Amino acid sequence: MTTTRSTLLALALAVLSLGLAGSALAQEDGSAYDVRFESVTDNCSGKGYSLDRARLVIATDGDETVLRTGDKLPDMKLKRRRGGKIKAEADVNAATGRRRVKASGRIERGQLELLIIAEIYDAEGAPTCSQSWNVTGTQAKR
Incomplete structure (x- = not known):
């Protein structure tokens, strides 16, 4: 159960960081x-x-x-x-x-x-x- 929570937490952080990086790039367009x-x-x-x-x-x-x-x-x-x-x-x-x-x-x-x-x-x-x-x-x- 602890491994599953750690994996989900790591996955959520990775998705969040990718989203923030993508929004920074999109912000410069225009x-x-x-x-x-x-x-x-x-x-x-x-x-x-x-x-x-x-x-x-x-x-x-x-x-x-x-x-x-x-x-x-x-x-x-x-x-x-x-x-x-x-x-x-x-x-x-x-x-x-x-x-x-x-x-x-x-x-x-x-x-x-x-x-x-x-x-x-x-x-x-x-x-x-x-x-x-x-x-x-x-x-x-x-």
Whole structure:
């Protein structure tokens, strides 16, 4: 009888902790962050992105979670890691060439820190330039 109670108690605690972890992840979906972009590298001379400030939003789009910056950058497919770490990536093909954007960083206690790298390729697939930014911001007030 004691073993059964211990097992049930352990199972209940495990279910509760999974529920709390799931609600913490779900809470961040739809979260918005007011961010500032600080240029690290840029050899695009007018061909790339012009970024200063934006609102980043973590949104659910069907089965995927995406990182959106409005019209600043393409929507990036977001993957969550342990400890608040995130990675996101977008690959956009157009007649004029391809643009690949990657983001890596963390979200912790309402603070967002990312490194975003954009690579721009010509129509033949040859790399033409790249840009990178340190991105920092805080969770926006609703």
